[in-house]
Amino acid sequence: MSAKLPAVHGSINGQAFTAAADATLLQVIRGAGLQVPTLCHLDGLTPVGACRLCLVAIEGHPKLEPACVTTVADGMVVHTHTPELETYRRMAVELFFAEGNHVCAFCVANGSCELQDVAVEVGMDHSRFPYQYPQRHVDASHPQFSLDHHRCILCTRCVRVCDEIEGAHVWDVGYRGSTCSIIAGLDQPWGDVAACTSCGKCVDVCPTGALFRKEDGTGEKHPHPERPRQLAEARSEHHWQNQ
Amino acid sequence: MGTDPTPRTITIDPVTRIEGHAKITLHLDEAGRIADARFHVVEYRGFETFCEGRPFTEMAGITARICGICPVSHLLAAAKTGDKLLAVQPPPAARKLRRLLNLAQLTQSHALSFFHLSSPDFLLGWESDPARRNVFGLMVADPDLARAGIRLRQFGQQLIERLAGRKIHSAWAVPGGVRTPMTAATAAWIRERLPEAQATVARALELYKALLDGPLQREQRTFGDFPSLFMGLVAPDGGWECIEGAIRFIDSTGQIVADGLSEDDYASFLGEAVESWSYLKFPYYKPLGYPGGMYRVGPLARLNVCERIGTAWADRELAEFRARSGTPESGGRIVTSSFAYHHARLVEIVACLEAIGQLVEDAELQSPHVRSHAGLNATEAVGVSEAPRGTLFHHYRVDDDGLITRVNLIIATGQNNLAMNRTVAQIARAFIPEPVAAGAEIPEPLLNRVEAGIRCFDPCLSCSTHAAGQMPLRMALVDAGGRVLAERVRD
Numbered sequence: 001m002s003a004k005l006p007a008v009h010g011s012i013n014g015q016a017f018t019a020a021a022d023a024t025l026l027q028v029i030r031g032a033g034l035q036v037p038t039l040c041h042l043d044g045l046t047p048v049g050a051c052r053l054c055l056v057a058i059e060g061h062p063k064l065e066p067a068c069v070t071t072v073a074d075g076m077v078v079h080t081h082t083p084e085l086e087t088y089r090r091m092a093v094e095l096f097f098a099e100g101n102h103v104c105a106f107c108v109a110n111g112s113c114e115l116q117d118v119a120v121e122v123g124m125d126h127s128r129f130p131y132q133y134p135q136r137h138v139d140a141s142h143p144q145f146s147l148d149h150h151r152c153i154l155c156t157r158c159v160r161v162c163d164e165i166e167g168a169h170v171w172d173v174g175y176r177g178s179t180c181s182i183i184a185g186l187d188q189p190w191g192d193v194a195a196c197t198s199c200g201k202c203v204d205v206c207p208t209g210a211l212f213r214k215e216d217g218t219g220e221k222h223p224h225p226e227r228p229r230q231l232a233e234a235r236s237e238h239h240w241q242n243q
Numbered sequence: 244m245g246t247d248p249t250p251r252t253i254t255i256d257p258v259t260r261i262e263g264h265a266k267i268t269l270h271l272d273e274a275g276r277i278a279d280a281r282f283h284v285v286e287y288r289g290f291e292t293f294c295e296g297r298p299f300t301e302m303a304g305i306t307a308r309i310c311g312i313c314p315v316s317h318l319l320a321a322a323k324t325g326d327k328l329l330a331v332q333p334p335p336a337a338r339k340l341r342r343l344l345n346l347a348q349l350t351q352s353h354a355l356s357f358f359h360l361s362s363p364d365f366l367l368g369w370e371s372d373p374a375r376r377n378v379f380g381l382m383v384a385d386p387d388l389a390r391a392g393i394r395l396r397q398f399g400q401q402l403i404e405r406l407a408g409r410k411i412h413s414a415w416a417v418p419g420g421v422r423t424p425m426t427a428a429t430a431a432w433i434r435e436r437l438p439e440a441q442a443t444v445a446r447a448l449e450l451y452k453a454l455l456d457g458p459l460q461r462e463q464r465t466f467g468d469f470p471s472l473f474m475g476l477v478a479p480d481g482g483w484e485c486i487e488g489a490i491r492f493i494d495s496t497g498q499i500v501a502d503g504l505s506e507d508d509y510a511s512f513l514g515e516a517v518e519s520w521s522y523l524k525f526p527y528y529k530p531l532g533y534p535g536g537m538y539r540v541g542p543l544a545r546l547n548v549c550e551r552i553g554t555a556w557a558d559r560e561l562a563e564f565r566a567r568s569g570t571p572e573s574g575g576r577i578v579t580s581s582f583a584y585h586h587a588r589l590v591e592i593v594a595c596l597e598a599i600g601q602l603v604e605d606a607e608l609q610s611p612h613v614r615s616h617a618g619l620n621a622t623e624a625v626g627v628s629e630a631p632r633g634t635l636f637h638h639y640r641v642d643d644d645g646l647i648t649r650v651n652l653i654i655a656t657g658q659n660n661l662a663m664n665r666t667v668a669q670i671a672r673a674f675i676p677e678p679v680a681a682g683a684e685i686p687e688p689l690l691n692r693v694e695a696g697i698r699c700f701d702p703c704l705s706c707s708t709h710a711a712g713q714m715p716l717r718m719a720l721v722d723a724g725g726r727v728l729a730e731r732v733r734d
Binding site for chain 2: 071105106108116137140141143146148185191215216217218219
């Protein structure tokens with residue numbers, strides 16, 4: 001067992017904090033009762049810093065840092081809500097909407113969509129970037145679930161939950177640039193991928209309506225983003241007798 | 244010879260107090276007489292195409308967005324089509340709940356058509372100031388009636404909201420049933436509000452019948468009074484129907500032309516013609532060809548095709564409707580005047596309110612078993628419902644994964660297209676003094692009657708072209724050489 005590191009001290013928005021030396025800034029921010037928006041982060045999964053919504057300003061750092069993958073350091077002075085950060089966050093959300101085909105009106109996740117919630121949180125009332133209307137498709141080859149690439153924001157929660165929690169590693173990220181997309185079984189139709197256990201964890205953690213149960217209609221998706229944390233805790237804390 | 248050597252056209256553009264954007268052109272021949280009239284629908288959206296590639300389970304949510312007035316109609320037709328793709332029968336409670344939702348929809352839409360859009364013409368007068376000839380003018384002239392009419396529509400809208408979660412664009416009906424049952428609180432609310440709604444429609448009927456006996460006699464004769472087929476759903480016993488049953492065609496003599504038709508076979512008896520001057524297609528009854536297969540749908544057609552409504556007050560009103568306006572050729576059985584759509588709407592509101600009163604006492608509507616579950620079991624299906632404006636068809640084809648490959652929507656307003664054009668021509672001939680001299684100004688009240696001919700059908704152009712748009716009216720007078728001689732625009 002590794003030796004426990006000494007605690008570190010700093011401040012967030014002028015509020016002093018003391019934290020374990022291996023804590024991430026996001027953990028400390030949320031532990032202090034403060035809020036920054038996130039889309040790719042999910043407790044229980046490895047953070048990847050993909051969505052850039054949790055960017056914070058750290059005094060002395062030449063650039064903004066994603067709080068989810070930045071470890072705290074002694075003497076850190078952090079700001080979570082500056083005019084610059086709010087501008088960038090709103091811009092990032094606008095880019096999500098502009099680069100996909102997000103139509104809330106008939107989306108399965110309407111009303112339970114994290115992208116929708118974040119848009120409200122950052123005050124996005126329209127996108128200043130032209131919509132790209134990309135030509136994408138729906139993979140409905142799986143008997144129980146569908147993947148609508150139009151709504152995918154490449155947060156990779158599905159990739160991580162399948163790899164880290166379920167252990168099946170069905171999902172990866174394929175292609176490059178604007179054609180970058182989630183792929184199943186090294187780019188097969190999802191229904192053809194023998195590794196898929198049909199557990200539905202990817203559907204549970206998807207922050208938008210990209211992954212959904214086939215019988216879900218408009219506004220019927222009920223995601224469960226808490227499940228990776230519950231499962232990770234249950235395993236590490238031996239909630240099951242036979243472990 | 245006439246007064247002008249070249250034929251001309253009168254244009255009414257845009258047509259007002261309808262749901263959508265349209266114009267009317269009146270074409271004059273070389274003698275200055277009305278040669279033809281065209282109702283042009285000038286908007287386009289292409290819903291059928293952009294549904295392709297979507298999961299069929301989304302179709303209820305997508306197609307409800309076609310229209311803000313009758314989203315429920317599309318919702319129900321889409322859900323019924325979805326039932327067939329799943330190859331399931333929704334639980335009895337779900338079928339009754341869908342019916343209740345459609346009754347609320349018919350009530351609110353008919354109230355909107357009668358009180359908000361059409362009644363200003365006959366309650367305030369065809370010659371009244373156009374700036375005040377609207378629901379706001381009605382509020383000034385008869386605030387109690389205007390309030391009652393608005394509250395009648397509110398009753399329908401709020402019932403939709405209570406059942407389906409929101410007044411417009413709900414996605415409550417789903418393939419296999421509906422999402423939630425009726426609550427006890429909603430049942431109590433219906434019981435509380437129903438008497439007021441019934442009193443309002445009773446008052447409107449009394450007012451309207453008095454007008455029919457007096458100043459509206461000429462309109463009743465000249466607003467699209469001609470023989471045609473009528474199409475609508477009827478119950479297995481021939482009774483009035485709004486969501487289930489089978490399709491019946493009846494002619495102007497009361498002869499049943501076709502009965503027991505299934506929506507599945509619509510392509511065998513309905514054709515869709517296209518004209519270069521309108522985005523609205525021209526459906527026709529195939530056995531009689533185009534344009535001879537002209538038929539009408541909607542409230543007038545539903546009252547013509549049915550044997551009875553099945554509730555006491557509505558059946559009395561139906562008998563009086565036929566006694567007042569039925570043609571001698573049909574022994575009073577069939578009403579052919581398109582102006583009678585207004586009266587038919589009021590009779591249907593009575594029918595809806597009585598049916599709502601019966602359904603609310605059915606405990607099954609509060610059953611939690613409202614949805615049948617299944618996977619995809621068919622790759623092609625047709626669903627049908629009676630929208631306020633008439634019979635609505637949704638036809639989907641899907642691939643083996645349930646993704647839409649083809650959609651065809653046949654909308655009520657489109658099915659009245661041939662009849663609307665004929666109505667406009669008949670009114671123009673009746674009210675516009677011929678020959679029309681070159682440079683002659685057509686008096687506004689006369690043009691208003693031409694517009695009002697369209698309003699009889701309560702057309703919904705957003706639905707019928709699946710298109711977005713305002714509701715202005717444009718009318719043009721065009722000569723035989725295509726020159727626009729006079730044009731009126733009202734926003």
